[in-house]
Amino acid sequence: MTPPLRFHWSLSSVGDPTRRARATTTISGTPIFDEYLEFARQAEDCGIESLLMAFGFSRPDPIAWSVALGRWTDRIKFLVAVRSGITAPTYFVQQINTLSTLIGGRVTINVVAGRVPDEQRYYGDYLDHDERYARTDEFWQICHALWRKDGPVDFSGKYYRVEGAILRTPFEAPGRTRPEIFLGGNSAQADALAVRHADCLLTLPDTPRKMAARVGRIVARGTEVGLLVSLIARPTHHEAVAAAEALISTAGDRSAVIHDETRHRTDSVGYRSLYDRAIRESSWRTPYLWTGAVPHFGPPAIALVGSPDEIAAALAEYHAIGVTQFLFMGYPDLPEMQFFGAEILPRVSALAPAQARRPGPD
Amino acid sequence: MTAIRFHWSIPGSGVKDALRGAVDRDHVNPITDLDGQLELCRRADEGGIDSLLLPTGYQRADPIALATHFGNATKRVRYMVAVRPGTISPTLLVTQVNTVAAVLGGRISINVVAGHNSTEMRYYGDFLSHDERFLRSDEFWTICHALWRAEGPVDFTGKILRVEGARVNTPFTGESRNRPELYFGGSSELAADMAVKHGDCLLRLGDTPARIAPGLAGVLGAGKEAGLLFSMLVRPTRKEAIEAGHALIEQAGDGAKSVQDKFREQSAESVGFAATYSLGYNQAEWPEPFLWTGLIPFMGPLALALVGSPDDIADALLCYRRIGVTQFLFHGRPDLETLPYFCQEVLPRVRAKEREEGLLPVAGTR
Numbered sequence: 001m002t003p004p005l006r007f008h009w010s011l012s013s014v015g016d017p018t019r020r021a022r023a024t025t026t027i028s029g030t031p032i033f034d035e036y037l038e039f040a041r042q043a044e045d046c047g048i049e050s051l052l053m054a055f056g057f058s059r060p061d062p063i064a065w066s067v068a069l070g071r072w073t074d075r076i077k078f079l080v081a082v083r084s085g086i087t088a089p090t091y092f093v094q095q096i097n098t099l100s101t102l103i104g105g106r107v108t109i110n111v112v113a114g115r116v117p118d119e120q121r122y123y124g125d126y127l128d129h130d131e132r133y134a135r136t137d138e139f140w141q142i143c144h145a146l147w148r149k150d151g152p153v154d155f156s157g158k159y160y161r162v163e164g165a166i167l168r169t170p171f172e173a174p175g176r177t178r179p180e181i182f183l184g185g186n187s188a189q190a191d192a193l194a195v196r197h198a199d200c201l202l203t204l205p206d207t208p209r210k211m212a213a214r215v216g217r218i219v220a221r222g223t224e225v226g227l228l229v230s231l232i233a234r235p236t237h238h239e240a241v242a243a244a245e246a247l248i249s250t251a252g253d254r255s256a257v258i259h260d261e262t263r264h265r266t267d268s269v270g271y272r273s274l275y276d277r278a279i280r281e282s283s284w285r286t287p288y289l290w291t292g293a294v295p296h297f298g299p300p301a302i303a304l305v306g307s308p309d310e311i312a313a314a315l316a317e318y319h320a321i322g323v324t325q326f327l328f329m330g331y332p333d334l335p336e337m338q339f340f341g342a343e344i345l346p347r348v349s350a351l352a353p354a355q356a357r358r359p360g361p362d
Numbered sequence: 363m364t365a366i367r368f369h370w371s372i373p374g375s376g377v378k379d380a381l382r383g384a385v386d387r388d389h390v391n392p393i394t395d396l397d398g399q400l401e402l403c404r405r406a407d408e409g410g411i412d413s414l415l416l417p418t419g420y421q422r423a424d425p426i427a428l429a430t431h432f433g434n435a436t437k438r439v440r441y442m443v444a445v446r447p448g449t450i451s452p453t454l455l456v457t458q459v460n461t462v463a464a465v466l467g468g469r470i471s472i473n474v475v476a477g478h479n480s481t482e483m484r485y486y487g488d489f490l491s492h493d494e495r496f497l498r499s500d501e502f503w504t505i506c507h508a509l510w511r512a513e514g515p516v517d518f519t520g521k522i523l524r525v526e527g528a529r530v531n532t533p534f535t536g537e538s539r540n541r542p543e544l545y546f547g548g549s550s551e552l553a554a555d556m557a558v559k560h561g562d563c564l565l566r567l568g569d570t571p572a573r574i575a576p577g578l579a580g581v582l583g584a585g586k587e588a589g590l591l592f593s594m595l596v597r598p599t600r601k602e603a604i605e606a607g608h609a610l611i612e613q614a615g616d617g618a619k620s621v622q623d624k625f626r627e628q629s630a631e632s633v634g635f636a637a638t639y640s641l642g643y644n645q646a647e648w649p650e651p652f653l654w655t656g657l658i659p660f661m662g663p664l665a666l667a668l669v670g671s672p673d674d675i676a677d678a679l680l681c682y683r684r685i686g687v688t689q690f691l692f693h694g695r696p697d698l699e700t701l702p703y704f705c706q707e708v709l710p711r712v713r714a715k716e717r718e719e720g721l722l723p724v725a726g727t728r
Contacts, residue, residue, distance in 0.1 A: 029457070029532030030464045058531040061454070061461035067430040068465045090486045091424075091449040098424035101393045102431045122528035123451040165485035168421040169392055 021255035046341025050077035070103030084139035105173020147178035186270020226325030230303035251296035312347035383661035384618035409705025413440035433466035447502035468536015510541035549634025589689030638663035652678035676711035
């Protein structure tokens with residue numbers, strides 16, 4: 001049986017709605033804490049289960065930031081992004097376990113392989129795309145072994161070696177011995193890695209018809225599939241389309257140049273192909289799936305566009321092929337999330353009462 | 363001329379555990395006592411303690427996350443976060459520390475530990491030797507300082523670490539500093555060199571003033587500070603303090619001795635731990651009237667204790683102050699009783715004596 005739908009939101013451009021249209025080097029990594037906190041509290045009221053805490057040189061550290069936000073919130077979970085190759089796996093598990101004990105277990109993990117080699121080198125990581133995936137595989141073998149807690153962990157791989165590893169800080173969350181793991185990616189390696197180590201693959205959307213076979217294969221092997229997608233919903237179809245088109249004009253001329261540069265710096269399969277197709281092909285893949293903002297805001301700007309009924313129907317279409325989770329972004333985020341909570345989530349529940357799970361205390 | 367600064371180490375085994383160090387670290391659960399630890403932080407915040415040490419190790423919770431958590435519940439006290447280079451990229455460490463600083467108004471400093479136990483370092487995937495670890499530490503802090511200077515993208519190629527074009531868009535903010543204070547722990551020459559090159563203060567295990575003084579010349583001459591670690595047994599009278607000490611030994615029993623035998627072997631490559639252990643095993647129990655080695659065989663190298671009445675302790679601290687020691691890091695036995703008592707009874711006496719000896723800044727004491 002297909003599990004109910006779960007909804008997450010990206011905290012990454014709160015308080016800075018145009019950040020995705022700018023060069024990351026110009027973006028402050030010290031956002032205003034109170035704006036993030038207000039957003040987190042609103043998310044709790046909007047039926048959002050978790051917030052993505054992104055990782056990068058223009059971001060605050062997601063672990064410390066989650067401790068701080070977790071102190072002043074009650075239900076929302078924090079989806080902490082991690083790139084292997086930057087922290088030793090044993091220390092990473094220690095940090096996550098500590099976080100879990102401090103915020104009542106409200107931590108989940110978003111595994112990302114890193115998609116811009118330039119930026120990986122900021123952290124001392126010089127591996128290429130395929131090697132990063134191989135290393136990520138080793139990283140998660142060690143993490144899982146530590147979370148199983150069945151004795152000291154020995155591991156000897158190509159990239160990592162640990163000997164006799166034990167940790168005295170347990171992972172603490174109701175009914176769990178390790179955090180739920182999401183893995184972001186769009187390549188065949190990502191699919192394989194998600195099946196091996198994660199609970200859910202987070203990937204960029206295509207049309208349900210084009211995605212169905214791939215989603216089916218992953219779900220059949222016991223891993224969920226979620227979509228990382230922007231949301232542009234308005235009371236009517238026309239208003240939503242107008243908002244989408246207006247978004248491009250707010251991005252400004254520089255944005256397309258910036259993302260063209262990023263496209264040439266990334267070695268992410270999904271980013272490159274989505275970006276290239278967005279430039280080349282029609283911006284409407286289906287009546288609701290729009291790529292028009294991708295050249296200006298990057299591949300995660302591929303968007304579901306429409307009225308609440310249309311969006312609910314689109315979510316149901318994805319659900320029908322096995323997609324069970326959504327990680328949304330909005331332009332700007334707060335009103336979009338509030339509109340989602342008020343207008344779309346009730347419709348999703350009405351379409352199929354068992355379909356949408358409003359998160360509550362576990 | 364600055365007032366002496368006092369730091370306190372947060373225990374992993376419990377703020378009411380007078381036998382700190384006596385339990386095998388494999389059996390410590392570092393999170394059962396989080397509420398007690400928070401209580402200790404509040405007492406430190408009210409009492410005039412400068413910062414609280416959050417140590418690191420497999421038997422500990424993560425200091426970065428804990429600092430954020432405790433710091434959110436306190437206003438003034440700072441958190442000295444222990445860092446082992448080799449478990450994290452320097453660029454990420456700077457991001458984490460700067461993020462905590464942003465949340466806590468800059469109330470974070472760093473305690474650099476090179477790792478005293480190769481067995482444990484291998485838990486973290488670190489297979490370097492003692493000397494290689496110091497080399498990496500040198501490279502690590504070179505990169506961190508460059509990032510904190512924020513003069514543009516950082517390129518560095520060392521023997522062990524390499525970064526290219528590194529930047530961190532979360533600057534260190536607070537306390538009119540652009541980087542955290544760095545305390546370097548260690549009793550070897552290498553550690554002192556590192557403190558001079560990269561740090562603000564060298565933190566050493568305690569000993570008698572006469573034995574401590576010669577090793578500080580380099581650090582003090584370079585304009586850096588020196589700090590000492592001690593356990594503290596302070597009671598209204600010296601007699602009571604000594605009795606309390608002997609009661610602890612009774613309580614710890616022979617089991618604690620075998621724990622120390624194991625830990626002594628594991629930490630043999632640490633110059634400071636080895637020296638302090640041998641103090642406890644081989645030397646006179648009272649190398650100074652205020653300094654007692656009796657607990658060391660039961661509670662380890664951090665159990666070298668200042669013992670006495672509030673006046674005795676204040677006098678002892680001034681003895682170290684006269685040889686140039688300006689910071690102290692304490693363990694209490696137990697912490698939750700000792701810290702507030704220290705703040706009430708010892709701290710004012712220290713300040714009075716500093717004033718008498720002209721050791722306080724004229725205006726605006728911290």
